[in-house]
Every structure is written in structure tokens, then in C-alpha cells.
Amino acid sequence: MRTLWLFLAREWADTWRNSRVLPLFLIMPIIMIVLPLILALLAPTLVHDAQLRQDPSTLGMLRALSRSPEFAGLPPAEGLARYLLRATLGVFLLMPIAMASTAAAFSIVGEKQQRTLEPILATPITDRQLLLGKLVACSVPTIVVTVAAGLIAIVGVDIVFATRGMTMPLPDRFWALTLLVLAPALTVAVALVTMRLSARSSDPQATVQTSALAILPAFLLIVALLGPMLAVSFSGVCAACVVVLLIDVALFRMNVVRFRREEILTTWK
Amino acid sequence: MISTHGLTRAFDGVPAVEDVSFTVPAGTLFALLGPNGAGKTTTVRMLMGLIGPSAGSATVAGYRIGAGAETGRVLRRACGLLTEAPGFYDRMSAGDNLRFFGRLYGLPERTLRQQVEHFLRLLELWDRRDDAVGTFSKGMKQRLAIIRALFHDPKVVFLDEPTAGLDPEAALEVRELIARLKTEGRTIVVCTHNLDEAERLADAVGILRRRLLVCDSLERLRAGPGGDGRLSVRCVLTGPAALHAPALSAGPPAPALREVRATETTLTARCRPDEVPGLVAWLVGRGAGIREVRTETNTLESIYLRAVRGEH
Numbered sequence: 001m002r003t004l005w006l007f008l009a010r011e012w013a014d015t016w017r018n019s020r021v022l023p024l025f026l027i028m029p030i031i032m033i034v035l036p037l038i039l040a041l042l043a044p045t046l047v048h049d050a051q052l053r054q055d056p057s058t059l060g061m062l063r064a065l066s067r068s069p070e071f072a073g074l075p076p077a078e079g080l081a082r083y084l085l086r087a088t089l090g091v092f093l094l095m096p097i098a099m100a101s102t103a104a105a106f107s108i109v110g111e112k113q114q115r116t117l118e119p120i121l122a123t124p125i126t127d128r129q130l131l132l133g134k135l136v137a138c139s140v141p142t143i144v145v146t147v148a149a150g151l152i153a154i155v156g157v158d159i160v161f162a163t164r165g166m167t168m169p170l171p172d173r174f175w176a177l178t179l180l181v182l183a184p185a186l187t188v189a190v191a192l193v194t195m196r197l198s199a200r201s202s203d204p205q206a207t208v209q210t211s212a213l214a215i216l217p218a219f220l221l222i223v224a225l226l227g228p229m230l231a232v233s234f235s236g237v238c239a240a241c242v243v244v245l246l247i248d249v250a251l252f253r254m255n256v257v258r259f260r261r262e263e264i265l266t267t268w269k
Numbered sequence: 270m271i272s273t274h275g276l277t278r279a280f281d282g283v284p285a286v287e288d289v290s291f292t293v294p295a296g297t298l299f300a301l302l303g304p305n306g307a308g309k310t311t312t313v314r315m316l317m318g319l320i321g322p323s324a325g326s327a328t329v330a331g332y333r334i335g336a337g338a339e340t341g342r343v344l345r346r347a348c349g350l351l352t353e354a355p356g357f358y359d360r361m362s363a364g365d366n367l368r369f370f371g372r373l374y375g376l377p378e379r380t381l382r383q384q385v386e387h388f389l390r391l392l393e394l395w396d397r398r399d400d401a402v403g404t405f406s407k408g409m410k411q412r413l414a415i416i417r418a419l420f421h422d423p424k425v426v427f428l429d430e431p432t433a434g435l436d437p438e439a440a441l442e443v444r445e446l447i448a449r450l451k452t453e454g455r456t457i458v459v460c461t462h463n464l465d466e467a468e469r470l471a472d473a474v475g476i477l478r479r480r481l482l483v484c485d486s487l488e489r490l491r492a493g494p495g496g497d498g499r500l501s502v503r504c505v506l507t508g509p510a511a512l513h514a515p516a517l518s519a520g521p522p523a524p525a526l527r528e529v530r531a532t533e534t535t536l537t538a539r540c541r542p543d544e545v546p547g548l549v550a551w552l553v554g555r556g557a558g559i560r561e562v563r564t565e566t567n568t569l570e571s572i573y574l575r576a577v578r579g580e581h
Contacts, residue, residue, distance in 0.1 A: 006372050010358065017360040115356035119417060121319055122350040123373035124342040262320045266280065 003125060007133030008140055011107055021106050025141065028095040029149035036088045036153045040160040043081030051076075078161075082169050085157060089178045092150055096142050096187040097215060104138035104194035105207035117264055127259050131195075135252070138191040143184045150179040177237050185244040190215055192251035196258075270295040270425060270456040271316065275325035278311050285311045288325070289481045293473070295424075298447070298457040300471035302464065302573055307478045309460040310353060313427045316458070318344045330424045330456075346374065349423035353430050355414035359403030363394060363413055366402055367420065374421040381420075388416040392446070408439030415446060426450060429460045444470060468569040482576040491567045502545055506534045507558040 016022060050058035062080060065071040071079040111117045120130065154175065158168035171179075194211040201207045271293040278286045286308035293299040301309050314320045316327055318334050318341040327334045332344040357366045364385060371381040389395040392412040402410060411431070418426055431447060432440040447470055450457055461467055467474060474490060476483040483490065538548060542564070549562055 002372065006369065010361070010369055013365075014358065014360055114358060115352070115354040116358060117356075118319070118352045119350070119356045119370060119414075120373065122317055122345055122348075122352070123370065124346045124375060125373050126338060126342065265314065265319055 003129045003133050004136045007137040011103075011137030012141055014110070018106060018110075021102055024099055024102050025145055028099055029145050029152075032091055032095050032146070032149040033153045033156065035091055036085055037156045037160060039084040039088060040081050040157045043084060044077040044164070047077040047080055075166075078166050078169075081161075085169060086172075086174055089174060092146060092178055092183050093186055094219070095149075096146050096183050097190050097219060099142040099145065100139060100187040100190040101194045101211040101215060102208050103142060104134075104191040105198055105201075105205075105211065107134060107138045108195055108198035109201060109203065109207055121261055121265065127261065128256060131252075131255055131259055134195060135188065135191055138195065139184070139187050142187045142191075146183050146187070147179055150175065150183075173234055174237055177234075177241060181241045182237065182244060185241060185248055188248045189244055189251060192248065192255055196251075196255055271299070271327070271329050271458065273316070273325065273327040276312065276315060276322050276327055277324040278308075278315055278320065279323045284323075284479060286315070286477075287480050289477065290325075291475050291481060291484045293456055293458060295456050296451070296454045297472040298451050298459060298470050300467035300474045301458060301460045301477055302462060302467055302474060302569075303477035304462060304577060309477055310429055312477065313350070313429055313458065313460055317348055317350050317427060346421065347424050349418035349421065349426040351414050351418040351426070351428040351431055353433070355407075355410040357402040357410060357413060360401055362399045363389070363402055363405070364398040366413070367416060370417050371420060376421055384420040384422075385416075388420050392416060392442075406439075408435045408442075411435060411439070411443060412446075415443065419450070423455070425456045425458070427458045427460075431459060431461070432463060432466060433461075440466075464569045464573055474569065474572075476573055476576040478577055483572065487569070490569070490572050502538045502540055502548060503561075503563045504536045504538070504549070504552060504559060505561040506536065506552065507560050 046058065047062065049055070050062070058080075061083075062076045065079045065083055066076070071082060074082065111120070125133075154170040157170050161168050190211070193215055194207060197210050197214065198207040201210065271291075273292075274290050276286060276289040277284060289308075289312060291299070301312065303309050311320070315322050315334060316329050318329075318332075321335045329344060330347040332340050332347065334341075334344065357363075358369070361369070367385045367389075368381060371385065376384065385398075386395070389398050392415070394409060394412060394416075397405070397409070402413065405413065411434075415428075415431065418428070428447065432443050435443060444466060447457065447459065451470070459467065459470065468487070471487055473486045474483070475481050536552075540548060545562070545564065549559060552559060
């Protein structure tokens with residue numbers, strides 16, 4: 001436990017001084033906070049405009065929402081706002097991917113570049129401790145920032161709804177499960193994949209690009225297939241959580257099994 | 270304290286180190302010499318348990334290398350390693366870097382605090398403890414890396430190129446520190462190709478070029494083959510007699526012809542120090558003009574060069 005905390009503290013301190021990682025950790029949360037707020041603010045205008053212009057796609061969506069048990073009985077503007085808020089949860093999954101892969105790439109390749117791996121391996125630390133320490137160090141800052149941004153977004157959206165005399169919509173179970181389980185689980189998966197890929201690289205940018213190539217298509221496929229379901233089906237979100245957690249376990253086991261000190265010393269140059 | 274038997278390591282079928290056997294008694298300093306790529310770092314990594322041998326065995330501080338994860342942990346705790354590159358987190362302060370590594374060694378906080386202060390003061394880095402390591406000179410980083418190799422009080426210390434790239438003053442400081450470590454009874458292995466450094470510090474020397482070419486105490490190596498205490502005497506002769514040098518080869522103590530030029534001849538002889546005046550008188554008595562008489566002892570440089578050139 002002490003080792004995990006040690007890596008986390010070191011990595012956290014390093015992140016705040018890394019001019020290539022820090023901007024990502026500052027900009028991404030702003031997007032995560034601002035996007036739901038904008039949608040909450042614009043939903044009434046969107047509904048009003050659509051009704052005025054008889055926009056068939058928006059009106060079609062409103063009709064579909066009015067038939068859904070979750071949104072039935074709500075005024076159209078509120079129903080649309082709540083639906084769009086669900087849809088923005090995708091941002092809370094996409095942003096951690098960008099942050100975790102960058103943090104993990106710099107975390108691992110940074111050790112290579114600073115030649116700190118051999119001194120670390122020369123200490124009595126075990127392979128599992130090192131891997132777990134690195135994983136925690138790569139994942140926790142992203143998870144903390146994502147959850148914090150989510151909490152701020154929830155408060156902001158609730159304030160917007162309250163000022164309009166509507167029921168505060170957040171946190172709902174979709175947001176809670178996505179922020180507390182799905183996003184962290186996805187962050188861990190991304191960090192594990194990046195850690196594995198970075199073992200073969202000596203350039204952080206190349207690692208980020210390689211991991212993006214490996215991760216993004218899979219992510220986009222999942223979102224395309226499951227996106228609409230994740231916004232309306234709670235059991236779909238639960239299933240996604242289980243699947244990603246299983247992927248986490250499998251990836252961690254694979255990383256531990258395939259971890260070789262020798263490989264690190266002889267190939268992580 | 271360190272004992273290796275037939276230690277071998279190959280990478281992708283290509284041997285980096287082959288059949289290396291040596292012993293380093295406790296409290297002594299062993300210098301592992303060799304050109305770049307000779308296998309020094311690979312040998313040290315094997316002895317630290319960082320990489321496994323392809324063949325052979327070794328025992329360090331009583332622990333057999335490659336005997337499992339737990340033995341590896343205990344072995345690494347018993348040893349200190351100065352890596353070829355210092356390897357620190359540049360954006361972190363010197364103190365924070367040392368505390369990070371100290372905690373990985375499992376040092377209790379109080380001990381860690383005391384050790385960090387003790388060594389930073391000893392190596393005159395205490396005033397810079399809060400400065401980022403990235404602002405340090407190469408010598409300062411090297412001193413910091415030495416602290417990291419020592420502050421958990423290891424019985425065995427491996428120093429890989431401890432003075433490489435340091436200016437003369439910093440190199441001297443590091444050498445003095447190594448000499449001090451020896452007096453503290455630690456067993457030290459220094460990898461270097463700085464022969465002067467090895468000659469000043471080492472009790473024993475191993476010359477490695479994939480295989481261990483030479484391995485003996487410095488005293489015995491200096492004494493030369495047989496260790497009979499005889500000197501190699503080099504005489505440069507001029508004058509007419511020099512042109513008939515082959516005839517001089519018969520004299521006591523039988524100088525050997527080394528080189529004949531148009532105007533001078535070089536002879537060498539192996540004799541005891543008290544035989545040198547007799548040899549000179551004998552040559553003069555035969556009409557040789559003597560331009561130079563020089564005794565040649567076995568320097569580490571000559572031993573090293575002979576070994577790596579395959580003349581040993």
C-alpha cells in the first residue's frame with residue numbers, strides 16, 4: 001500500500017510540472033464541465049426553435065422521448081435536457097481515455113528517458129508492486145479529475161435547472177454509475193494498454209499515438225453500437241461496467257504475466 | 270562475499286558475458302575493467318539479480334542469484350547499485366528523489382531522514398536539497414546517485430563507471446568517497462575503464478572482454494608472471510657496439526634483443542634491482558654507449574593492454 005501511495009504521490013507531483021501533460025488535465029475537465037451546462041442551458045431554446053420551425057428530426061426525438069417511461073410526463077424542454085445530459089456522459093468516457101493514455105505514456109516512457117527504471121528495479125520492489133504502483137499512478141489522477149469535473153458539472157446543471165423552477169436532474173443513476181464505475185474502469189483499461197505498448201517504445205508521443213490507434217477505434221465502435229442504449233438503458237450501462245471491469249482484470253493479469261525485469265532493462269533504453 | 274562460477278549471459282544467442290568466475294572477499298574492492306561493451310554492466314546486473322544468467326551461478330552477500338523472487342528482494346536490499354546513468358526525476362528536488370528511493374528500500378521514516386541528511390551533508394549537497402535535480406551538474410547528480418546506492422547501508426556496493434564524465438575535482442571527490450567506503454568494511458565492485466582509478470583504489474582486478482581475461486590481486490599482477498620481484502630493464506645503446514647487439518645477448522643476465530635501428534639498439538633484460546648496475550657495467554665494458562636505462566614495472570595499463578590485445 002505504501003508503495004502504491006509512493007508512486008501516486010510522485011506521479012501526481014510530476015504531472016503538475018509536466019508541461020506536456022498538464023494542459024490536458026486542465027482543458028479536458030473544463031470541456032467535461034462546460035458541455036453539460038451548455039446543453040442544460042440550450043435545451044429550452046432548442047425545443048422552442050424546433051417547434052417554431054417544425055424541425056422534423058428534433059420533433060421526432062421529442063416524440064420518442066415522450067414515449068419513453070423515463071421522460072414521459074416531463075415538459076419537452078426538460079425531457080430533452082435530461083436526455084442530452086445522459087448523452088454527454090460519453091464525454092466523461094472519452095476524456096479519461098485521452099488523459100489516461102497521455103499520462104501513462106509519459107509515466108512509463110518518462111522513466112526510460114530519465115533512466116530511473118534501473119535504480120527502481122535495483123530496490124527490493126516486486127514486479128507486482130511496480131506494475132500496480134505504475135497503474136495507480138497513471139489512473140488515479142485521471143479518475144480524480146474526471147469525478148471532480150463530473151461533480152462540478154452536476155452542481156452546475158442542478159443550479160441551471162433550479163433557477164428555472166425544474167426538478168434537479170442530477171445525479172441520476174446513469175451519471176453515478178458512469179462516473180464512479182464505468183469511467184474509472186475504462187481509465188484503468190486504457191492505462192494498462194498504454195503501459196503494455198510503451199514497453200516497446202522510447203518516445204511518449206509515439207506511445208500516445210500508438211495507444212490512440214489501438215484504443216480509439218475500439219472505443220468508437222462501442223459508442224456507436226451501445227451509445228443510444230447507454231443513454232436510455234440502465235441495464236446496458238451495468239453490462240458495460242461489467243465488461244470493462246472484466247477487461248481490466250484480464251489486461252492486468254496479462255501485464256503481470258508478461259512483465260519481465262530483463263525485458264525492461266534490455267529493451268526500455 | 271561475492272563468488273561467481275562460470276557466469277554466462279547471452280542475448281538472442283549472442284554471448285555478452287561468458288564463463289566468468291571470480292571471488293571478491295568481504296571488505297575488499299574489486300575493479301572490473303574492460304573496454305566498452307565488454308560485459309561489465311551485464312555482469313553487475315546479474316550479480317544484482319536484475320537479470321538472470323544463461324549459465325553458471327553466483328552468490329552475493331550469501332544469497333544465490335536467480336534463486337526466486339524473495340531471495341532476489343533480499344539480495345537487492347543487501348546491495349547498493351550506482352547505475353551507469355544517475356537516473357533521477359529532474360523536476361523533483363534532491364531530497365524528494367532520495368526520499369522516494371529510500372521508501373522503495375523500505376527504510377523507516379526516521380532512519381531515512383537521518384540518512385538523507387547525513388549523506389547530503391557528507392557529499393556537500395545539503396544546501397541544494399530543495400533544488401530540482403534537473404538544475405544539478407553532472408558531478409552533483411553522480412554524488413546524489415552514490416548517496417542512493419549507500420543510504421540503506423548495503424554490505425555490497427556495485428559502482429558502474431562512478432567517475433565517468435566528471436571533471437577532475439569531482440572525480441577526485443568520488444574516489445575519496447569510494448576509498449572511505451572501503452575503510453568502512455564494505456565489499457565494493459567498481460566497473461571502470463579508468464585504469465588510474467582502478468590502480469589507486471582496487472585490491473584486485475578483473476579484466477573482462479566477454480570472458481575474464483585476467484583476474485588477480487593488483488600486487489600479484491604488478492609483480493608480473495611468476496611474481497619473482499624482478500624488474501624489466503630497458504637499455505638503449507648507441508655507438509659501434511650497438512650495431513653488434515646480438516653479441517651482447519650472451520651476457521649476464523642475458524639481455525634480449527628487442528629492436529635494432531641504424532644508430533641505436535634497444536635491449537631488455539629481466540633482473541633483480543641490485544643486478545641493474547652490474548648489467549650496465551657489463552654493457553659499457555663491451556664498448557656500448559648507453560643513452561638510456563629505464564626500469565619498467567608492470568603497470569595496470571600494460572597489464573590491461575596486453576590482456577585486451579591478447580598478449581597475455
